[in-house]
Amino acid sequence: MEFREKQAIYLQIAEYVCEQILLKQWPLEAKILSIRDLAVTMQVNPNTVQRSYDFLQQREIISNKRGVGYFVEAEAMARVMAFRKEQFLENELPVFLRSMYLLDIPMEEIEIRYEKYIDETFKEKKYED
Template identity: 35%
Template sequence: MEFKDNIPIYLQIKQYLYRQIITGKLQPGSKIPSVRELAVLLTVNVNTVQRALQQMNTEGILFTKRGEGNFVTEDTKLLEKTKQELIEEELDKFVDNMAALGLTNKEITISLTRYLNRE
């Protein structure tokens, strides 16, 4: 995973795990890799991974079983809400970038429709 310099690494780790959950690579109720495994996989410090996981536990996206590890919540409403929040964030970035290029909302809609309909 390549990290961006302008965003804290622990937040990027959270985004990575959110995407793994949203895309179904990590199923509700499934065990996620250990802190150490994630640190090795992502080539980051164990403490950085731990910070990301603690926040996700606080948010309810993950839960801990003592002695077993961290698991993805089975709360499908919370997962759907999280998915919608991620979609909104990505749309915000997209619209901001298009507006920075001088496009109006109507031009953005036309351009996106044309892009999606291309063959």
């Protein structure tokens, strides 16, 4: 995984975990990768993944069953969506809207491109739901 410079790596790993949950790659109440396994996958120090998992546990997105491993919480989907929406609306949307304004991009063009993106990127997901 390529990490962005402007955000802590542990937060980017937490975003990755959240994305896996949103994409239903990691089902609710399912066991997830161990700290070591995710560290190897992400090519980071296990302490960084531990920090990510601690962060997600505080938000009740994952839980640790001692001696068994980490699991996705039953209410994780709603919690991830709420957390990610808050992050997006506070951090990313203002930058996006500023660019729209400065570049004089009409909302209609954004709507068209958004629909096209969804159709091309998530068309398999439509048939799975």
